[in-house]
Amino acid sequence: MSGTETAIVVDEIPVPFKPGQTILEAALEAGVYIPHLCAHPEFAPHGSCKLCTVIVNGRNASACTLKAAAGQEIEVDTPDLHAYRRTLVQMLFVEGNHFCPGCEKSGNCQLQALAYDSEMMTPHFVEFYPHRPVDASHPDVLIDFNRCIQCELCVRASRDVDGKSIFALVGRGMASHIVVNSPSGKLGDTNFSVADKAAHVCPVGAILIKRVGYAVPIGERRYDLEAISEEASRCAGEEVR
């Protein structure tokens, strides 16, 4: 099978695509990593975190929402885009309260992994230190809103997979935040279950399963052992084999 009809070019590497695939999907399948947070292979594209911003034939676009099409020449790893990604990660850090050393998700957290990937050394901006109370009302699951990055994966999973619509993003601008659909606003007053898809999609440490913490020591976890970009390339390689 040859080239130009069914392939896009990502950082000068030809990447085949199937009709309907987004640039991100095609690239990941080919083992070409494009940083992303709000995108998830099992859910429809969302396009809010903007980490997957790439340049397609000279124009900026989100790789997770734009469909791959023949003739696209895509830049991912340019110094400018790399710097933008780092700034976007820093923005996510300062708008919430992210203290990696004290977080159970450390080492398994995609935000942290992308901070390393984008060579972020400091939060850079003045921290917002928002006041976001923790919800520990549910017997099996803890929500720490301090770490929420508003990717809406839990919203999508609960609505589209679990059929429960337990989470919603409300508010506007900086006042946007996740709420729980119960009269008290507490997770404990919903029919949320640890078996729900929504309990297992959070890319950061906002939704945590109780009583299983620290089963794997920090330092030996997913992204401790392998950078997020390397992991993505390796997994794609294994699938092909």
Place this chain on the structure above:
Amino acid sequence: MSDTSEVVLQALERRRAEPTQLLQILREVQEELDWISPETTHSVAAGLGIPATQVESVVQFYSFLYEQPRGRYRILVSDNITDRMLGSLTLFEHMLKRLKLRRAEASADGAVSVDLTSCTGMCDQGPALLVNNRPVTRLTARRVDEICDLVRGDVPLAEWPADYFRVEDNIRRADALLGSRYEPGSGLRAAIALGRQGMLDEMKRSNLRGRGGAGFATAVKWESCRNAPGAERYIVCNADEGEPGTFKDRVLLTSFAERIFEGMAIAGFTVGAANGLLYLRGEYRYLLEPLEAKLESMRRDRRLGASICGAQGFDFDIEIHLGAGAYICGEESALIESLEGKPGKPRIRPPFPVTAGYLGKPTVVNNVETLVEATVVALQGGRIFAGHGTRHSAGTKILSVSGDCARPGIYEYPFGVRVEQVLKDCGAADVVAVQISGPSGICLTPDEFRRHIAFEDVPTAGAFMIFGKERDLFEVARNFTYFFAHESCGFCTPCRVGTTLMRDALDKIADGRGSRYEINELMRLAELLRRTSHCGLGQTAGNPVRDTWLKFRPAYERRLIRGDFDPAVDLDAALTRAREIAGRDDAGAHIGAEQ
């Protein structure tokens, strides 16, 4: 049965208990109950069979919906830069003081609240405010005192002096559109005579381009919608005139409403749509009844409804939806989300509305002015229309002129008019800057005043704000940046966080603590926003700061400190609470004291 459930039930019934009507239901309920209580939220959710959080997401998105009581008199002072230049902030502070209120908090007796709001579209007759959705124009200290007395005396709005609510058209220069006589129904009959394809051909010949600012060819939009697969199509009129400094649609909606509606019907006829929706910004709520009355009279005249003007198969009717204080809804896909009763967050594009718009159906979204121009095209034919203006910008453009000039108001010119001509006509002297097309547009300096208003030179949605030599362009840019931070929908990271970071950096400079470091940060953020934001709001939010830094550098430089950097955090101040707890205030309890 409580009042609340009665009111909610009635609103649900009027709106056929459809979730797509959620925003309209909440707006109508609030008009009767003054705010959206938890009880209201739950009965609306139950009545529509949707989660309560879906109701909350709408209530918390729109500025004019309140989750807290805001009093029987809800006063919102317009906070556009042009209102400020006319002294709005002093009047606002004065009002708070007289009524013994804090900003946005209802008085103890639940009578009144006072807050600021984004531009209300009365820039030619400001300062302005809204009281329970009704505009009061031409505020003075005396008028503010009178309003305070009326509020304190619990006088119903209906008994307030009618002059308060007088809104002038202020048409100062009329041309092909505003100046022509129009016989009701003539545009419709002309379109019917041309036939659907004939009308589209005339639109193509006219080279009419969208008047909302982007300048997309209207005929291409109409044809794409007509050719998109699907049985049902919609025509949406974007009357969410939210760009600060723009008020020309207000005048069209006030005095040219029939032509707007006929333009919508002509669009419907041409693309094969039977349904029209007009999205009216919440600030223009006072125009709802007159517009509804106009629709009713047009239905009686068979200019709307079935077989319009007797033409078999030409069926078209129009419904009006109101916004509730969200600038972002001027973006066409956010507007469609809002029409569907949701928070106005821009959609992923493509697909574009012409193929998947309202309820996923092919939809044309046109600006108010564009639709009125369609009636001109129907009457004159495309060739004559294209003969006006410039080669790439056919026809005329209506400008909303405000700021430092003798005669603010509405000016219609053929495209191609020079900025200096407009300045001369409106009586502006000693002008240092003109902001064209609002905060998201461009800031021009005197050496650019020979440029032309046209898509190929200086494109505009209509705003034309003039700044005289006394004005501080740093404060103009700061006002605009506050506006963007307030209006960001919050969907994408760069705009949600970046607009706030820019606002904070400008505040630091305004405080006299900013250095070149903040300037570099601002430029870096402006570029990031431009390149990575989800929609036009974020992509343009950095423009005012970038433009004014390039063109009015002294306005910034005189505020900057000489050093490289001054930390944002005052460490000594951060210890205040610790000193209180420890009961200490000696030198050792202060940072930096030993030096």
